[in-house]
Amino acid sequence: MAAAPKPKQPPSCALQRTLRKGPARNRTCRQILYVLSVQRYAKDAHFGVFFPGSVDCSESLFDATLCDGDCKIRVSVDPRLNKLIFANQLRSGSAVNNAEFLLEEDAEEGGRDVLLVGLEVDLSLGNDAALRALSGVNVRSLPWFGGEPNLLPLRARRSTYLPLWNDYDFTGDAWRDRPPESGGDRSRGSRSAVSLRDVRECFLNERPRRPGYLRVKILHKSRLMHYGKVEQNLTCPYKAELLVADASASVCVVLWNTLCLEWYRYLQPGMVVRLNRFKVRESYSHRTGRSTQPDIEISLNSSHPCAVISVISSVPPEWCLPVVPHNFLSRKELMDCPHGTVCDVVGLVLFVGRPERIRNKDGKMDQYRWIRLEDGTSDQPIMVKLFSTSQPEVQSGIHPMAVFVCTRVQLKKESPPFQYLTNTHQTQVYCTGTGCSLVTPFKGIRPFKQFLQWLRQADERDKLNRSVIGGQFVYPPAPASLRAFMDEKRGQPCLSSGEELKLLCERLQYRETQSFCIQCTVTAVHYHQGEGREPGPFSTTSPRSPITPLKVRSPKALKRTNPITSASPRKRLRFPSSGPDDSIENDSSLFEGALEFLLGEEVDIDEDEEEDDDAASFVTAHTNPHCTSFGLSCVGMETVPRQFLYQRRHVQANAVGLQPNSFHKVLPYEELETFSHARFYKGHYLLELKVLSDGLLINTLFLPASPGNDHWMPLSLIHGNTWESILSHGGFSPEAPPPSPADLMATKAQLTNQKLVCILDVCVLDGSRVELVLSRAFPLRE
Template sequence: MENVGLWNDFPLKLSSKHYLPLWNNDDPEGEQWLPQRATPDLPLDVSRIILLCDLEASLGNTWGCLPLLVRVIHKSRLRYYGKCDITDVKKKVDYPYMAYFEVADQSGTMSLVLWNELCLDWYHSLHNYSVRDSYPSRSRPQMDHHRLRIFGSKEISLNRRNAVSVLTVVPQKNLPVQRGLPDVAYKFTCRSELKSLADNTACDVIGLVTFVGRVQRIRCPYDKGPEKFWTYRWVHALDGSSHRPFILEIFSSSQPDIFHSICPMTYLVCTQMRVCRGQGSSTPFLTSSCETEIYITGCHRGQPYVCDPRVKDFIQWTKTLKDGAILEKTAMGGHYCYPPAPPVFTQPMESGSVQVALVAAGDLQREVQSLQYREHKRLAIQGFIAAVRYVERPHDTEPSTGEAQVAGAASSGTSEALAERTASDHRDNGTSGGQTAPAGGATSPRSYMTRAKMRKRLARVSTTPVRPQDSSSESESESESETSAMGSTSQEGLVESNHDPAELSQLLRWESSDWSRQRQELSTHLFGDRLHQDSLTRKFSFEDRSALLRWSGLPPSHWTPDQPSETLPPVACSGYYHITILGINQQVAVDAAFCPVMSSEDPRAKGLPLDPHGNSLLSCLSTGFLCPLGDPAPPDLHINLPSPEEIFQTVGELEGTHLVCLLDLCHLGGDRVEILLNKVYQVT
């Protein structure tokens, strides 16, 4: 006989009755969360209904609370307040969730709090209740445009016990005329009006999505717990009022299905977004608030905003568009961070939701090892650029091994370095770092260059920018000999031989005059020898939609059957610069990839200050783009950007230049760590 109980979606630990979502604490997870309920067609008795303005007078009355008839105006995301260290059964709450609602009747608005089990039953849907003093420190939506009186000193508390709460969803057609409730009001803003809004102003927006970044995570700054993360992604959307898009920082708003389905060519509505301005750009962006709700194509039917004049104007504008022309401007995934870094480095410095800290180079290894899956950090270190090489045509296929490893040098009397893999303990796969193996060990999943081999190779490389002239046969024989010396590893895992001979002949290299000596004295070298494909955006197409959504999103929380292999569209990147940064103490070095913006259609170009510069390597590192980078040129007009060879002619400027380097770190799963050089500042 089949055991039906085994199919119930309950946690493995029987002492707990709820699941936490895998990637954050704010999304509903599990079958206990009931979907939106159908509204029953029942008669409504309004004879004993009390108004919100009269609730304060009823506080403490022994006859109990009379029914309320209100309309939900705003809904916050879920908030998990549970603590994993509670062992007292009497104090333990089975479903420690809460959610705030702003509700209104004809007398005004008031906050309503949904507690514990009622969140499972009613969060997706929405006559007894309790009235209590309002919590003063919580965030609140901006509701001036509703033109209603706000009762902020008290709030309605709904719970399953201690005054059992009874909720009923009333269909619009059953509302009595004499109890007319205020309509939900919106405050839609055009892109052309955004610059005139003050910081922290709340607004609603609608737009056609043209770019969707990958889903990333940051640690919640208000919770020091080890598992408190926020998930977010960057989105660009056009509304027809300007050629510039809305730049949206969208955090998960307890709508996981919608959040993970955002893709280009969809109509996106975001409510209660807040205006922000960064130090590095005059272009404002919008970020989510606790009350933000998002809707995409397929979710708009029946929503109150469909009758808003701004929404109707947007729909009329979309009817004038040609899908092919818009598709050419769409992109998805890859590294993206906004706003651009400011022109002058100051401490402390903020970049959007990212707090930028100046850390010692010796602490960088600890920062890398502490990264959790898809966690993004931006850090600054002081140092010098010790080596640069240009790599053409990154592979579309990816190695199965890591992007960044930590190689710790042994004592000065040792001829070879020890290779140490950097991998932190991740919640998603449970792997742990600290695996150490000699550079020539056959058990290592990746090969490392020994110092002796590196010296032999670098002896043939001039410290001035030149093209290597090795023939294909020499490169092949060298790769074969090194592979034999290092042990049996895959060709993709080699530090140098992951490029074919044609690519090797195109590499440009430069080293500072002291790098050969300084390299021997390093205690730690964070290796990152190639640009990861997950760092680059890809063109969007409807045929690749499902594959791109899986690639740019987070792995599912539930087991899913293996998907058939899907081919992603190629990345648009002609090459990148591999930069070795030597810490100010000259004991730690880190390899980072620098991929400059080369087109105004690159999503990263939005908001960049386009001041012209001389296209030296130092000026490119300082600005992040090649010049000129103006508006998109007509097809018959060719803009000549400097070639890597021309840029390398100026590489001598880096010799001995003291810099502050901004690094973007992101854990990409397994032992893959993305280390990107965002910008450099000259120290004067």
Template sequence: MAENLICQELKYLEKAVKTSNLNQTDLKTDQFNVIGINRYIIDPAFTGQTDIDTTTHTDAFDITLSDQNNKLKVIIDSSLNYLIQNHLLHVGSVVILNKCSLKYDEADLNSECVIIVQGIEIVDEVEVCEDQTQDLEWWPDTNLKQRENQPLASNRRYYVDVWTTGHVDKTTLLSRSVPDEEEDFQEISQNYNQFCGIKDVYKNWKSFQGTKPAIIVKVLKISRLYHYGRPIKSDKWPFQLHILIGDETGCCTAVFWNVLAVRYLNVLKEGTCLLLQNFKIKRSFHGGSRFNVGRDYGEIFEVDVNLNPQNPASVVKILQESSLDNIPPLQYNFITRSQLRSVCDGVMCDVIGYIKFVGRVEREKMKNRIEGDGGCYWIYRWLHIIDHSSNKPIIIQLYKPNQSDIFDAVKPGEIVICRHLRVMQYLHTLEDSRQARHLYLSSSSETQMDVYRREDLPKMDDRFRNVDVVREFNDWFYQIQDDIDGRYGGYFIYPPLPNTLRTFKQLHPDIEIINSGMWDKTICNMVYRHHRRIYIQALLAHIKFIRINESITPSPSKLGKNSNNKESMEKNVPEKEEQIVNGDWAKSRDTFKHVGVTDQHQIQQMFPLSYDPDNNSLSRINLPSNTYNHTDISCPEYCKANYFEITWLGLNSKVDLTSVKVCNSLNKDSCISDILTGCRTPVMNDEFCYEGVTSVLNSTATVKDIRYLVALDLYCHDFNNIEIILNGAFPV
């Protein structure tokens, strides 16, 4: 049998693969570092060039490898996509290639071969710095697709975000963005023969002959970038960027098409003034504006101003606002926390506050997802911000906007201005005036963010500083202490489920209940940073109380400060307390298949952490970069939170599932139902009543044979750590 071929450098990899395939011998390489991962939606050209099976996957990955001297981009076979989707293969991985093939585009006379990796072994992990990898030479340097930021085997000219198809990869944005330099209108106006207003465009566009006139407008709102790429089409730049533009005559929608959408995505801001020419006018596809405008900006015209990169090539110039007259100012609807209770559902508003809590990044499946697209997820996180009107936080569910860098970098203690948020009160679910409201704000496709540090407040844009609510907040914020007790990460879900099954059915009439035979498969199908709520029907089998000092080791400084509290807890509460609810299960538990929480140390990440501005460790709760990585070796200090482990028993299968419930609102009269349907305390509460633990465990005798509809929140921290938290359980 022939010996394995050892390829020690990337510049010899192509030759080694050829020899291996020709002689039908095994391939083995030296260790290479993964320094980049890029994803794209496949197209017909990809299938023809690679022969990769795309029946179950509609996205593909190029990975960039490096040795000491060179870097090389290769394609990962679709059978290995799961390694990236589960964050097993990532930037910083050290790999050995053990199976590869070469493919040429036989329809292209100038094509060069691409290397397709079908077998890979992950052996280690290193830290990758972006500056170091940029200096490495590409191999071969003659291959344009290697050096340019575009897919190896596709007609596409862009990459999408590794974690969501809804966003363009940052490297694509950086390489395609136009300069954001502003021009003086007075200096360039002589180059244009005619100007007109939006109203004139709407009424007289067809009558204009020859060169169409230009319009001077202000950007009033910007929508989320729309990506319409599909596997069956070979569009190079399938993007649209919708913005609301206005002048003194009214407003309408402008649509930037294809590569123009990507070029101007990071350049256009609300308030940017533009000169537009060589555009096409079409009646609005939606029969009106897609934006929630009201009458703040005058008449709304049902036309779209379409701007294209060619046929004809549209003219887009950014102008200095100071050089223009009669441009409408931006309108705001700032609302304080104390005013929100009186605002109706669905109203769009703006808020300002300092950030008290930054939630972890979570991924949620898109409803109209493309089958096989591993990036069909929305990305969101929760924020708690405090303003000058109330001690209660403004709770915001923030979906990732176009401003990806701001979304990724928000920190506790910073001041944030969020615009175009939707009020969510669910007033139709209230049964009486005494029922608690669960008020929060949700971002929309138009949401925009501005973030300031305390020292940056004097530099805040005048368009904000002159608003009364903003001015009042700034005056108040200057007076509060510099040290803000912020937190980040951990489990947070809002709004809570209703307290009764009847109300729950009214709100969620079409839920899917997963049978016990599918519990394990459902949990195993979770991918990296995916959050999903599932419903099961089960019996309560076992409950155990876990103390904070048992599962989490605080820092020495924390132990010193709280040593008296620690001694008091040890005297009043046993190390462990548990109660078996189902005796039959207890007798034969060894014969059951166990699903769910098994290792207490895996549970730590469900707790929030105290934020230390001198130790920037928020990378723990963000999605990783596809161009660099940073290994955080600091020891985080988790916030205090006791919890219960609750085990559920399937009705048909011999399977049990262990979930976790954090409950900070017990009292000495608490019972098991308070754990199953209560515990609505927000994440910020540090208090815990230990006297109620025994009362809860003793009350389980009353629920021995009761079936429950159980709502579980699943979250995938990594491939071997799936968080299963009990949201609520309703007796059936």
């Protein structure tokens, strides 16, 4: 049968005109192109063949899909352009000019590879230029230049792509969420079940093991591990661990390579599985000397031999399989637990932070976000620093007013009296509204039932009013003295110059966070009212201009509350149905909806946004009008937490998330600005700092903690609410009314010529936008 003809691109196709105009290997497209996707994968041992001239030290390679509106093409990205991707400037949804291509012959395929070796990201068109330019185009149906491409990584023998921002999640359709079709194991009829205890004893005593299969229950599941190295040619370098048990013992089972693709998403704690054709080996902990007690682990490989896995749906009681162990602890119980306690928690989500990234000891990026829960047992929240658990669909959809369960988390008490929970290797997350069920695995556990009983009586209107999403958040808060701060080693040693700070910030990647310490003086202070916006998506330096008055809320406006707080004192919120797919009744409560996982839509909440003109910004010292300063000159829209709107919960969850790898998942850049700031946010202070060593000017945001604010809570230390004490404590005194912005700014002279040691929390928001938040400023005594 003759092959189907390749679709022809229209004559106006810019890619066709560029790539088919002659024998030259280097071609430049002068027309604007749009980035549809950016995909990451790990180098392999053939890297030097594909990129002989590259000196890039990154272990990541990238493929991109570009579109001119008429056709699209997949290209590999020269590693010298990686820094644009790490900074999230070259990304899905953006527009590029002067794209330079290098055409290379592909001897194996008999065609041509296209390498993207240069481009200019057009920042003037905005971060979502492709959304607007291609709004009337069916991008999925556009023809591919040169025919349908291979969907695997272009320049490494890898079977899957990696997520853009961490190494632990899975990404792509290759990861199955259903068990693979299998013809079964031909030898299963002639074999019988063997116990884990027999397998262990035979291996440790070096006795032959009788043929048979294992019949076990999954107790815990690890996150996914990608162990691909540049020097390795493994196409699917993944592993995952399962703690399984039968009536006789428990043991670690390791899934290797393509078995992870086939089984990792589907297998869950509580499932009973049959394992045949497995290997037994010495446990990893004993091989590495971490454990002196000899033990075994079970290896399941895709070859030599090919393991056979099957799920058992009907489990007779005579098998005596153990139950999945749980150790649910309430917030009240956690107060008396020692550091390092491993437990499970359940709570109602009231805050979900923006995803951020930190560099681990191996130099790779770990992705995390903060979650704040309440369970009714204490007036203190449960704080969770949640790293990736290889559950990207669940984690990306976590939102306030959802029931949240986190298993196998560890208690951290590094900064008493502050404590929080964070991941272990086996942490799993369950959350209503994200497609995972809570009722089945936990319904019979008493602590879980007690939490549901509290949830039935909870004042849902109060919880909703206090629910926020996104924004800058650091926990635990820094101490109130320089000596205590240095003792905790929260920051780095004082930098020798502001230029060094600037250089280090330029090396940070997208959403990477780090703390720095500098010596400086305050040259100017401004107060910005709550609805301030940053001047542009990539403004990090700007010339100083004459100070102009900025609108702030008057004391009357500051006290003004949202209509929902003064509405009828009903305890239950009603979520009306919004369409034929919503089966919740109009008189259903949040609790009932959470159990059904069929929550409807929230009523619209209007916010009074009247403003007065009775305050202005203040300056403590004049600066050279031609100087430039480093850092945002106004608050970034990712910096301030947003009021949670249940009706738009999915959009909000995406809006505060990390940049997606596909154009089809991109939201308009202004989407976050459609959500109101959290009610507790009344404004922020912008302090211009002058570094003592070299005079560099730095714009820093100061978001003071205040009494009654359960998001930016003040330290429990009473002070006089002077500028010096407010900056050293990170906010206002907990037992006194905070001064108004006008009153505080009237005392600006306190900062004149004051030498300070400042702690800055730094986060790269996007592109070249660097967020500098002043966490603490301690007086530097002579």
